[in-house]
Amino acid sequence: MSKAEDRRQDIADYVMRYGQIRIEDLVNHFGVSRMTIHRHVDQLAQQGIVRKLHGMVTVLPSGVYESTFRYRQSIGRAEKEALAHAVLPHVEAGQVVMLDDSSTAGAVAPLLAEVKPLTVITNSLHAGTALAEAGDVDYICLGGQYHSTYNAFIGLLCENAIARLRANLLICSASAVCDGTAYIQDQHVVRVKQAMMRACTKRILLLEHAKFGKIALHALDDLTAFDAVLVTDGLDAAVANQLREAGVRLQIVKTVAA
Incomplete structure (x- = not known):
């Protein structure tokens, strides 16, 4: 898995742990730029793993997130x-x-x-x-x-x-x-x-x-x-x-x- 894929997986796991999290908190937790966080979150959203809305990132309803094949395959x-x-x-x-x-x-x-x-x-x-x-x-x-x-x-x-x-x-x-x-x-x-x-x-x-x-x-x-x-x-x-x-x-x- 590439470094970028590792980080996306870490972000997905972190969001799942808390249910929802602010973009700013992800920036502080992972120590990367807002642009980098936005790029990873956008890709996770395209995969159907998270939802991005008004500066927040939330897990999709239970089952959708856990069942998404790309996510299951990556962990x-x-x-x-x-x-x-x-x-x-x-x-x-x-x-x-x-x-x-x-x-x-x-x-x-x-x-x-x-x-x-x-x-x-x-x-x-x-x-x-x-x-x-x-x-x-x-x-x-x-x-x-x-x-x-x-x-x-x-x-x-x-x-x-x-x-x-x-x-x-x-x-x-x-x-x-x-x-x-x-x-x-x-x-x-x-x-x-x-x-x-x-x-x-x-x-x-x-x-x-x-x-x-x-x-x-x-x-x-x-x-x-x-x-x-x-x-x-x-x-x-x-x-x-x-x-x-x-x-x-x-x-x-x-x-x-x-």
């Missing part, structure tokens, strides 16, 4: 890469693998060429772009209504397509985990993910440890519904023990900082 890159490599041993040549629209599953897509031949099904345009360039991968794109927020296809057409397919393995993620249940902010995204769970024999959930203790609006499923739950190191040991005692098949994944 936790080391964690996503660690999870992507850790899930590969679960993938076997000859399988049919389904990927959801998460940025975490998107990090898995370019690695699947290492396990071939494969058939890979996804509603993610980002993952599909990587799969289209991979050799010995039979790529199936799930259609439906395209949503730029998620850079993916969702909706009834997508759900119906999934219902007519069967796969060996689902690799997916969630927005938040609270009290042993995975949550997603958008109800339409939840419906697609739940359709994928029904269509797959084995289900693997990939999670960054920072998602634990967070909330989102709609329940996806209990963690016990997954055949494996891969979580990056940093998860509180007491929480990990509680999950295992509850029957969650938990695998801690070591993250190497980039």
